[in-house]
Amino acid sequence: MAPAQNLVSSKHVAVIGAGASGLIAARELHREGHTVVVFEREKQVGGLWIYSPKSESDPLGLDPTRPIVHSSVYESLRTNLPRECMGFRDFPFVPCVDDFSRDSRRYPSHREVLAYLQDFAREFKIEEMVRFETEVVRVEPVDGKWRVRSKNSDDLSEDEIFDAVVVCSGHYTEPYVAHIPGIKSWPGKQIHSHNYRVPGPFKNEVVVVIGNFASGADISRDVAKVAKEVHVASRGSEASTYEKLSVPTNNLWIHSEIETACDDGSIVFKNGKAVHADTVVYCTGYKYKFPFLETNGYMSIDDNRVEPLYKHVFPPALAPGLSFVGLPGMGIQFVMFEIQSKWVAAVLSGRVTLPAPEKMMEDLIASYAMLEALGIPKRYTHKLGKIQSNYLDWVAEECGCQPVEPWRTQQVDRGYERLVSNPENYRDEWDDDDLIKEAYEDFASKKLISFLPSYFPKSGR
Numbered sequence: 001m002a003p004a005q006n007l008v009s010s011k012h013v014a015v016i017g018a019g020a021s022g023l024i025a026a027r028e029l030h031r032e033g034h035t036v037v038v039f040e041r042e043k044q045v046g047g048l049w050i051y052s053p054k055s056e057s058d059p060l061g062l063d064p065t066r067p068i069v070h071s072s073v074y075e076s077l078r079t080n081l082p083r084e085c086m087g088f089r090d091f092p093f094v095p096c097v098d099d100f101s102r103d104s105r106r107y108p109s110h111r112e113v114l115a116y117l118q119d120f121a122r123e124f125k126i127e128e129m130v131r132f133e134t135e136v137v138r139v140e141p142v143d144g145k146w147r148v149r150s151k152n153s154d155d156l157s158e159d160e161i162f163d164a165v166v167v168c169s170g171h172y173t174e175p176y177v178a179h180i181p182g183i184k185s186w187p188g189k190q191i192h193s194h195n196y197r198v199p200g201p202f203k204n205e206v207v208v209v210i211g212n213f214a215s216g217a218d219i220s221r222d223v224a225k226v227a228k229e230v231h232v233a234s235r236g237s238e239a240s241t242y243e244k245l246s247v248p249t250n251n252l253w254i255h256s257e258i259e260t261a262c263d264d265g266s267i268v269f270k271n272g273k274a275v276h277a278d279t280v281v282y283c284t285g286y287k288y289k290f291p292f293l294e295t296n297g298y299m300s301i302d303d304n305r306v307e308p309l310y311k312h313v314f315p316p317a318l319a320p321g322l323s324f325v326g327l328p329g330m331g332i333q334f335v336m337f338e339i340q341s342k343w344v345a346a347v348l349s350g351r352v353t354l355p356a357p358e359k360m361m362e363d364l365i366a367s368y369a370m371l372e373a374l375g376i377p378k379r380y381t382h383k384l385g386k387i388q389s390n391y392l393d394w395v396a397e398e399c400g401c402q403p404v405e406p407w408r409t410q411q412v413d414r415g416y417e418r419l420v421s422n423p424e425n426y427r428d429e430w431d432d433d434d435l436i437k438e439a440y441e442d443f444a445s446k447k448l449i450s451f452l453p454s455y456f457p458k459s460g461r
């Protein structure tokens with residue numbers, strides 16, 4: 001941990017967003033003694049987990065003037081991580097056994113995650129800090145402070161000055177649409193997973209789903225319940241890949257990548273197979289976008305790298321007044337938000353110091369060079385993958401909090417292995433009872449729970 005040089009001081013901090021990252025940022029900032037205003041354009045907390053049956057008018061999300069629907073959650077969505085490793089550290093995401101309206105499954109539905117975040121906000125009185133239906137439209141540095149312009153539901157704008165701004169606005173709203181050669185003259189329908197809600201509209205269709213990880217695996221199987229055929233284009237697979245899955249609906253094929261789309265309506269895969277498709281569904285990820293941020297050209301987004309950002313959190317020359325919580329995707333999310341938030345709160349109070357801006361830039365330049373040397377494309381800068389636990393341990397040490405419990409990381413790794421090997425049933429058939437036991441013993445030893453869920457492994461099992 002870098003030693004504190006300044007006296008601990010309280011700052012006036014704006015947090016943008018009341019999703020999981022904004023909620024924990026608000027709590028950590030408040031705990032550290034800062035005053036906090038959370039700006040949230042929706043009517044409630046929860047961010048991505050507020051399911052909306054409505055989707056955007058432009059199914060690919062390319063029209064910059066389209067009204068934005070924030071959430072990318074589909075009706076059938078269940079978490080892609082086990083709940084034990086997903087929750088915040090001192091507020092475990094455990095089943096509410098006394099409330100039958102709640103979903104007690106290990107991989108619960110999106111509604112249960114929203115209910116958990118609402119419980120968290122209530123427990124730590126965070127809603128009192130939130131200005132709902134208030135959108136931040138501009139953030140800019142002025143004389144060492146930050147001017148935040150917001151607009152409320154009556155369209156009234158207000159400018160306020162803050163010592164610091166923490167950006168927690170999420171990054172699963174702006175679709176990344178993979179390019180397919182020939183797609184411009186292909187006559188079928190196209191939709192990005194951001195706008196996918198239910199399978200009904202795909203009844204009796206031949207559907208091509210691009211992407212075979214969490215959302216692609218789910219959506220292809222959801223659509224297959226009503227579609228005539230579903231063909232999944234899987235980038236990770238060898239060029240010759242062509243496999244028909246007999247479960248669950250006997251109408252789903254896995255192919256290699258798409259070679260081209262043709263104006264006669266066919267889609268040709270790299271395995272040489274062609275299908276005449278009605279719709280292409282892109283499960284190809286998202287782009288970072290901060291339309292409210294004005295840094296006089298200091299920050300930019302290049303090929304989905306938000307730069308320059310020291311350890312994915314602080315832009316060196318604008319730190320610590322500007323910070324970002326939640327940028328790295330995949331792996332443990334909520335606990336990452338928690339540890340990053342503790343770091344931001346401690347740096348703002350002066351309890352922990354950052355290196356000088358030029359040192360942070362040196363570190364950044366070295367990390368970009370390392371990615372390049374490893375052949376990792378720029379657009380994967382914030383995808384930490386296997387190094388997430390090292391990253392989190394580093395940030396945790398920096399702000400003096402406990403490293404991530406090994407059982408969490410192991411649950412994530414084992415869960416992702418199951419997702420790949422058993423995408424149909426990975427949420428209900430698991431082989432890590434040992435890790436569930438460890439998690440609940442950990443919660444119990446910290447007096448965070450007083451019961452065990454029904455799926456908890458009984459002794460002797």
Ligand code: FAD
Pocket residue numbers: 016017018019020021022039040041042046047048049070072073074078079080081086134135136137168169170171172215292325326332333334
């Ligand atoms: P969000 O939840 O998106 O919240 C951002 C908030 O900021 C929103 O409420 C938004 O309204 C507000 N906002 C944005 N701009 C403004 C503005 N200008 N002014 C005011 N307010 C603004 N993670 C897991 O841990 N487990 C899972 O199972 C899992 N499943 C996922 C499934 C899908 C389909 C997707 C897309 C992601 C999934 N994730 C999962 C990752 C998930 O996004 C994170 O876990 C987390 O919920 C993101 O929280 P956030 O606060 O960063 O962003």
